Structures are given as C-alpha cells and as structure tokens.
Amino acid sequence: MSEKAVNTEGYPGTSRALATDLYQLTMAQGYFSTGLSERQAIFYMFYRTPPFGGRYVVAAGLQSFVDWLEQHAYNAEDIKYLSSLTGRDGSPLFTKDFLNYLSSWRFRGSIEAVPEGTIIFPHEPMVRVRGPLLDSQIIETTLLNLMNFQTLVATKASRVKLAAGEDEVLEFGLRRAHGYDGGLSASRAAYIGGVDATSNVLAGARFGIPVRGTHAHSWVMAFDNEPQAFAAYIDLFPHNSVLLVDTFNTLDGVRNAIEAGHRLRQMGSDLMGIRLDSGDLAYLSSQARKLLDEHGFTGTRIVASNDLDERLITSLKSQGAPINTWGVGTKLATAFDEPALGGVYKLAAIENRNGETVERIKLSEQAAKSSLPGCLDIARLKQGDINAGDVIFDTLTEKPPCTSEKVITIISPEDPWRRKIIPTKNLSVGRLIVPILEGGRRIGERESVAVMRKRTLSGIREFDRAIFRFENPHVYPAGLSQDLHEHREEMRTHEFEIIKRRLSEMENNGHNNNNSEPGADK
C-alpha cells in the first residue's frame, strides 16, 4: 500500500484514454502477459435497482461512450505517465512490452445495445460487449461512468416531464452540476428524457438542444430600481421578454412587469412571461395570474423555478398553481434524491483454451445479486399498443420467445417464485438490442438527441401508465425466459458445489496449518 509515483508537475497532455480505474490497466497487462488477452469474451451492463423509488430507467449515454471509444488511443504522454508508475518496491508497475502494445492498441470489439431513449427494467442487458478479453475489460469504467449518469438523469427527466404533463420543462442545473461535463452530459440526458430546453449554451451548440434564458436578479440590482431594469431589458429583447419579478417583492415585481408589458404592446410586441424564483409558488403564481389577467395579460406565461422536482411539481399542480413552464435545476442535473445509478458490468462468457465459449456468472448468495450467463437479449412482448412483458434470453443457448407456443413464461430474476404467464394470442415480439459497433467500427447512422427524445416520449405511451406512478408503481413483468432461469440455476448449483467441496478440503488443510504454524509470522 505504499504510495505510487507522484509527479506534482502533472502530465497535462494526457488524454481521456486514461479516464479509467488503474485496475483496468493492471488487469489488461495481466491478460496481455498471461496470453488471455485474445480470448473472446462477452460482458454486459445492467442495473439492479431502479432509482427514485420507480420501476424503470431511460437508457442514455451510449453515443457519448461510442464517441469516447472511437477516440480511444493512448498518446505518448499517456504512456510516459504510465511508465512512471511504480510498485511497492520501486520497480515499474507496467512492463515495456505491455506499454508498447498499449501505445498502438485500438478497440477491436463489437457492441450491441438498446438505443438511447429506450425504457428498460432491472437485470436487462443495456449494453453488450463482445471481443478480445483485454478490449472488453479495459473499457468498463468509462462505459459505466457515461451510461450510469446519463441514464440516471434521463430517467429523472422523464419523471419530471410526466409530472408536468403538457407544460413545458426547462433544465437549468449547470451551476450545481458536477463539473463542466457533469453539466453538459446532464443537459444531454435531460433532453433525451423529455425536457423541452436547457439553459446550457454549450449543450445547445454541441447537441442541437433548444436553449433558453433571459435575466437574473443581478440584472435588476445593476439598475437603480426594478422598473428601470425591466424597461432596459424589454428595449433590448422585445421578443425574449421573460421578466424575473422576485428580486425585491414578488407582487410588486409583477406590477412592474405589467407596466413593462403595456410598453411592449405599444412597441408592437407583448409580455412573454414572468418568472418566479422564490417563496410560496402556489400562492404567488395564483396572485400573479390574477394580476396579469386583471390587466389584460392573459397570454403571459408564468415560469416557476426554485428547487423543483417531480414531486413538488405534482403537489403544485394538485393545488391548481397556474404555472405554465417549469424550470428544473439542481434536483434534475444532480439527480438529487438519488445521485448514482448502480449499473454494473459483468463477464457472461469467455473462450476457454480449446476455443469453446464457456458461460460465466458472478455468484452471490442472493439470487438478486447473481449475474446472468451468455449472450443476452431482450424480447419485448406487445399486446395491441401496450407492452405486456419483457423476456431476457440467452442467444447462445436458446431461441427468442416464440408466439407459436401457447404461452410465454417470464420468471423474476430476483425471486424465482414470481412468474408471469402471458398467452401468445395477438402477441407480437420485438427485440431491443441493436448493433452499434462491429470489430471496432461504428455501424449505421448517428442518431440526433431529438430522435432519442421522441423515443422516450413515445415509449412511455406504450406502457400501462401505472408503472410510472411515483407512489407504489405497478411492477412491469420483465424477467428471465424459462430456459435462462433453469440454466442459471444449474450454474449456481454447480458453483456452490465446487465451493462446498473446496471449503471442506480447506477446513482440513486449515487445521493442519493451525497445528503446524502456531503464531507463525513473517
């Protein structure tokens, strides 16, 4: 546990290829040195627990990952830094051979995944990576980093949008987001999840997301008084006039905005909106609406912000707050009430020394924490316009669920006693996993975030609305095929047998050791 090499100057020219956990690189060297690196492996990414007390996530972040992967190459400074790292005894951590290999390495694997904006459920494969063991292992951290966060925020955004109904939702969380790119990727994911626009200019430029914004309290404070500040603003932006009214006193501010509105009308424009950013939004929005209507500004919209999330929006709407546009910042961009999605990446199959594919599971005493073996896909069963259930199946060992059977059985991955039997009459079966990268090369067209956003919004309409409830949401049947369930049970039993045998052997050895080496120390 001694300290590794520290260079206080830093290596400023290092690339994002190094944005990973050190152990990915030590393992890669291990695979390289033991000759395992070329064995074909299959990994998959999934999550176990849906965030925010819900039942689902909206997948997002894939394209950001693929972009990273396509640029993923170790530059000379990356290699220089890695060669500076040492083990406990001061000898280099990485061998010259390995670093030499790494310097010309590019990702050679294939990636299949659910498209961004797809609604998916616990244990379902979100991303599948197939390729040489070294390649499919070394990308783990970045895949999880990009997918976990964007999926989390897209999911949060979909909930906020569900709460807002037909109202507009703006995302403006940049000032509380987790760094520059925490903000940029939050804006991207929030848009995929369904929000209408962002305040983040760079997200607008890079991804083509609509951007919004007018002025802050400091604009008002820079003038001698509020009427002056409003007058100056509408002169400059007669067609972008959302006035923030709560710098001093909110209803006084509304009256000043109404004055400005009269002036806007004389100029041939109109008062687009007012914004409330503090206080009791239910009370103030009602009073503001009353004042606006009384003075003939019935078309002026009320924008509200101030620590909003899906629950507060639901509460305000149930109180009849006449708010038209919801500005959601911190709670969305940081996924405040649950700021991490625990998506994981597990080995599901690997080639053995005879070139045969051997399936693997990560064991756990709880069924919920065991991973699934094979090359997984999701079949989504549809009854009319509504999804009836998802079946996770292993393409290596079974055929996709078939409507020529009378019924299809779905078995909970967490509790084998929970099963759903779905009659196949009038059922259609779609598959969710699509190819993205083949042998390191991108396949197919690059999607815009607008297409992904439409997928989310239309996807939501294809489920029973009860699964999206905030309180005690309905459980959508998503689980294992009968075959996959049985296959996993066999593998678990087999693995536990091995452990049992080893434990009893060990117990004997252990006793011997105890007797032969009492108090032995180094």
Place this chain on the structure above:
Amino acid sequence: MSEKAVNTEGYPGTSRALATDLYQLTMAQGYFSTGLSERQAIFYMFYRTPPFGGRYVVAAGLQSFVDWLEQHAYNAEDIKYLSSLTGRDGSPLFTKDFLNYLSSWRFRGSIEAVPEGTIIFPHEPMVRVRGPLLDSQIIETTLLNLMNFQTLVATKASRVKLAAGEDEVLEFGLRRAHGYDGGLSASRAAYIGGVDATSNVLAGARFGIPVRGTHAHSWVMAFDNEPQAFAAYIDLFPHNSVLLVDTFNTLDGVRNAIEAGHRLRQMGSDLMGIRLDSGDLAYLSSQARKLLDEHGFTGTRIVASNDLDERLITSLKSQGAPINTWGVGTKLATAFDEPALGGVYKLAAIENRNGETVERIKLSEQAAKSSLPGCLDIARLKQGDINAGDVIFDTLTEKPPCTSEKVITIISPEDPWRRKIIPTKNLSVGRLIVPILEGGRRIGERESVAVMRKRTLSGIREFDRAIFRFENPHVYPAGLSQDLHEHREEMRTHEFEIIKRRLSEMENNGHNNNNSEPGADK
C-alpha cells in the same frame, strides 16, 4: 416561449467558453448595449447551508476556475452558433455589434479568494470578483459550477478522512461519478479534502495524485478458478498484490489468498493485502484478520469497500472491524447524501453614473437569505493554536477587526440576537482572502494539490474538534463585524421603505387600471 434555433448537426468546434447559462450572454449583451458593461462591480460567492449536517466546508475548485478563465475566449464557431440563435419572432437574439465585441473579449477583472483547502463557514466570501460589470457577470455560472461541486466533495472527503482516523482512504468513485469530468474533478477535490489516493488514472496524471488499484471480480472469473487467478496475478505483480477475495465465497477467498501469500514469500515478496467488497464487513474483516494472523500474515492489510461513507466507517470502527484501508467510491464522488452545494454569487457593489461605488444587497424577508454589501474579507481570530472565531467585514467601509480594542463582537448573519464577544487578549488576527488574478492576469505561484491537501489536514487541527462531529456539531462563531451588521440593517430598512412606498403608490394605480381596462386582452 417558442423554441430557439435548433441545429441537429451540432457545432462540434464550440469551446468551453459556452459552458454557461444563456442568460449570462443575454445580460452581457444588455450591459453592452446600455453602456453599463464598463461600470466597475464587485460580486462575491458564498454558501448559506453547510452540507451533510455539518458546520463547515473545505473550499476547492478555484484553480480549475482560473484555468478555465485563462482559456476563456469565444472562438469563431462559438460566435457562429450564437449568431444562429433567434428570439420568438425569428430575429437574431444577439446583435452583430455584441458578437463582434465578444469575439475579442477576454476577462479583465480581478479575483481574490480563500486558497483551496481552507475551512470556511456560512456567509463567508469564498471568492470575490471585481471588474467591469460585463466581465464579472458573465463568469458566474462556470464559477459556481466548478466551486460548488469541488467544495462539496472536498468537504465530504474531509469527513471520511476524519472518520478513518489514521487509516488510509482511497477514492474510487469514477464509475458512478457524473460524467468524465465529474469523476476527474471529484478525484481532485477528494484529494484536497484529505484522501490518500485515487483509482482514477487521469487524475493521477493531471494533478499528481497517487493512484491505486489491483484487480476486479472479472479477473477471477476469467480463469478456471480463484487459486489459478490469484497465482497468475501474484506472478505478474508480486509487489502490488492486493487480492480481491469475495468473487465466490469470501472466507474461501481469504484462504486462497493465504495460499498465494505463501507462494509470494517463497518468491521473496509478501501478501500486501486482501480486499473485501461485499457482505458484512465487520464480521468478514474480523474473520479474515483471524485467518490471516493464524497463518502468519499479520502484516497483510485488509482493504474494504462497498458503499462506504463517513458514518459507515465510524460504525465499523466502533465495532472494532480490523480494516486498514477504506475504499470509498459512490458516496464520496457523488456526495451521495447531499449531492449539491447551494453556493451563490451576488452583486455587492456597483459604480453609479457619477463614478461612485454604491453598495448593494439582495433583499429577502429572512435575514439568512439577504446578501452582504461591499468588498468583503474574513478575519480569522486565533487564541494560541486554536481558532476562536471569524469576522466578516467590508473593506470599503471599515478597518479589519483590531486587537487594540478590548473585545471583538461577532454577530450571526442569520440571527442578529446571536452574538459572540471575544476578548482580544493574546488574540492574533489573520486574513483569509488572497489575490489570485489582477486585471485578468494570474498573480503568484500555482499551488499543487498536495499543498492544498496539507492545508486541509493541518487546518482541521486548528479548530476545536467538536465542530467536526457528525452528530450535533458545535457551532463555530463566524459572523459579521458590528459595523457590517449595522450597515446591512440600514440598507435593509431603506430598501423595505422604498418597497412600501412603491406598493402603496401601485395599489392606487392598480385600482385605476382595474377600472379603466376591465377584461382587456391582447
């Protein structure tokens, strides 16, 4: 509220100068067009509520902000994108004159701040920005984005380190962090806050932070069995041998690690450590320690990870868990239990048309939410080796607190009835705000994160330990000087008088309007 220009192609060449809220740019154009842009202004950043139920924060993120500022220039593609944005009527949002100005604009202001690694308290100025109104306004979002998050994580890290005592703490939250840079800046801030090393290779390279890591479960699963996997690993890394023992069965894994340890000793090395990543860490670490000791591996360290934070570490230590190294991931890198710090940036003074400096406050009915006027600094009072209190004072209107007075009074910014009177006998007074940038140019030497980290660790020892308690921490006296308190009260009274007068005037006008324009609509 119509949609602004959307370009689905995106502008990939846009720069981080655009990583801001749109309203900063619309306001900047407003200041430019009204001629206010050159007025000298003073803004300051502060926070109101300490995170995690604590009483303090560890300031961090300043250098990241200054780095951004020094590169901050709008490139041709930034300008091209901005010129594509339109208002509601389809006309350009930004004028050619303004965009032309922006394309050659560079930050001209001065920045003073508390150095990174300084422990500070609510309402204290963390960063002070002085300069032309346009310059000091346009940087707000990025300043808050970078400082809020890094300060939050540095604070969390300091708590984790306090819980771990003399034990080592490793940060490895990248896979759950908020995007690439959410991870990179979390590693930087966690190190400033006191952790010993990170798994994030890029953070190691860029900032000179020690990096750590060995292998994951997938390494074990890539082999036919655990003993084989361990044997391969120690052959490759005899001096970096921390073996993850819980892939199948933890205590079985410990026994396999002990076998590997015997082999390491034959090779002239030793078993550095084992890592536990699941299950009951109190029970498993005790059992593992017993096994290791029984077999003579008393020097082998136990590394534990799995959703740890300062409270869980405290609990495990109180149970006597023999863990030597704490790996903290998600809970630290996302500041899981409170993932946003609500730091704000407020105008405190501005030049009027006669060239005089006029102080400003942002009003609120609650004292706690009103901002402070002037050009603020912090005086830290020290009695022997221990800090006795902080005084926030306004350098424009008063002298620093002086030990030639008999006592110094500190008044709570949130509740004027709470005061602390500190005798000046044997008191020394230090000032916390130091110059960073003058007229757009960096002053003084660039600090390494190692220096900032030392500042945190030694800074903590200069306070009564009771303020760092996790439950009901002691309140450290940090508040306003008598003069600043009185000055703010006068300003508040004055502003409320103005509002009162306007409200009664408005009320009359309002009635007139109601009568003259019943039901008027556009």
